[in-house]
Amino acid sequence: MPSEKQTAVKYYVGVDVGSASVRAALVDGVGTVVAHAEQPIQVWEPRPDHYEQSSADIWAACCSVTKGVVRGVDASQIRGLGFDATCSLVVVDKQFQPLAVNSEGQNHRNVIMWMDHRAASQVKHINATQHRVLNYVGGAMSVEMQPPKLLWIKENLPESWKKVGYFFDLPDFLSWKATGVTARSLCTVVCKWTYTSDRGWDDSFWRMIGLEDLVKDKYEKIGNHVLSPGEAVGRGLTPDAAKDLGLPEGIAVAASLIDAHAGGLGVIGADVKGHNLPCENQPITSRVAMICGTSSCHMGVSETPIFVPGVWGPYFSAMVPGLWLNEGGQSATGKLIDHVVRGHVAFPELEAKAEASAHSIYTYLNSHLDLIKKSLPVGFLTVDLHVWPDFHGNRSPLTDLTLKGMVVGLTLSRGLDELALIYLATIQAIALGTRHILEAMQAAGHDITTLFLCGGLSKNPLFVQMHADITGKPVVLSKEVESVLVGAAILGACASGDFASIQEAMAKMGKIGRVVQPNHEHKRFYDKKYEVFLKLVEHQREYRSIMNSL
Secondary structure: OHHHHHHOEEEEEEEEEEOOOOEEEEEEOOOOOEEEEEEEOOOOOOOOOEEEOOOOHHHHHHHHHHHHHHHOOOOOHHHEEEEOOOOOOOEEEEEEEEEEOOOOOOOOOHHHHHHOOOHHHHHHHHHHHOOHHHHHOOOOOOOOOHHHHHHHHHOOOOHHHHEEEEEEHHHHHHHHHHHHHOEEHHHHHHHHHEOOOEEEEOOOHHHHHHHHHHOOOOOOOOOEEEEEOOOEOOOOHHHHHHHHHOOOOOOOOEEEEEEHHHHHHHHHHOOOOOOOOOOOOOOOOHHEEEEEEEEEEEEEEEEEOOOOOOOOOEEEEOOOOOEEEEEEEOOOOOHHHHHHHEEEEEEEHHHHHHHHHHOOOOHHHHHHHHHHHHOOOHHHHOOEEEEEEEOOOEOOOOOOOOOOOOEEOOOOOOOOHHHHHHHHHHHHHHHHHHHHHHHHHHHHHOOEEEEEEEEEEHHHHHHHHHHHHHOOOOOOEOOOOOOHHHHHHHHHHHHHOOOOHHHHHHHHOOOOOEEEEEOHHHHHHHHHHHHHHHHHHHHHHHHHHHHHHH
């Protein structure tokens, strides 16, 4: 907590709603996280590919963690509040009460999570229209976006559909809870709902896909008042929300961001002088921010629109005002690593040994790899073991949610060595997937020299080094590991008026911590791994074609 000598310091609160927890941070004007709190939130998985949450549970967690980080702080020093969240769909009735998104009629489960793939047939129908709005999502809409989920609700839950008052992206739901204003963020509606900053909503799209009822009420249900990220919403914090959050009534609340975009905001604009990086003295268009947690997002900006097949965007001003955004992504990364490690027969042994050594399971695995590598570089241990990482479909650049995961090179061994190797091969596969995305972006016109990593996986040194080695690009880690929270706080700082622009706040509040350089001596090995990587998906498509001919 700040000392009495720091009474003049201005603070901003950032709240981040992830897939499994809500976090809050108290951040000062130079981007230092002064206090941090986290609380888990509930996830329901009633059937395969269905993931649901509760907006009431999420808001209660927001209130708890926010109270935790501001406790003992002079209220007059807290200047602004910013939210970010996963791009999950919140459904409420005309009185803003939760409405069921499930056939069981459980109203408290009123959130369809971002990673929910229930709307597979609906997204197929939408993509078959080849409507012009699809040009701005890489040519094909993802099942993780909101239109297919809306269509699924209309087709499968007609009673809920009749009662709906509002559909919110989760970040916009939070700003509404804080201010009572139903304005939407340009970030959410552009990136996940097909809104464009120049034309707004396209009536013909909604009519073509069978959601013409949203047009009839002038888009009141999905948003007809749009604000730029960081813009102040309404008159600030309402009395009820102020009491819930433990914050002063009326403080500035910012138009929100999707969580990955907040991470991008927290890292991509940092001053890199003195670090001998290729992006020094270059515009930020030479950088890609990679936000890696449960899933991963690859955020690249450009001064003019770049259309990248299989990569979302270009979206104007969706993250950095005045710049176009392309967003690549992998639907399961941290979740995939957990799935592979915890599902292995040797996991109980790993868990026991990690606990005995007072290390996390991943720190222990990294150390174990160092023990078994002998004279080889660690990465070379997987010369005969290869993974295709799309266990939850491919988001970018193949946009194929039907793709499955693959492992080639398994043996009958069941011990800790084999668990460590499959863990390493999975991390490498995720990094090879990043290379695949970057190559697609570069082929379309991006000039990328440097990666900026944040999120939970950026704390794993093996994950970071593999991304540097496999992409051949230096990786920049921010000084504050909680860059997503810093990004949310940047929004609050802008809404408060203490900074003239998002860009100014990014430069002053984003700080570099460490740079990880690629080992160019390993280039030939990873080039060969990449060749194998691309062959894996070729083979998967070949055998599926054979089986589909039955």
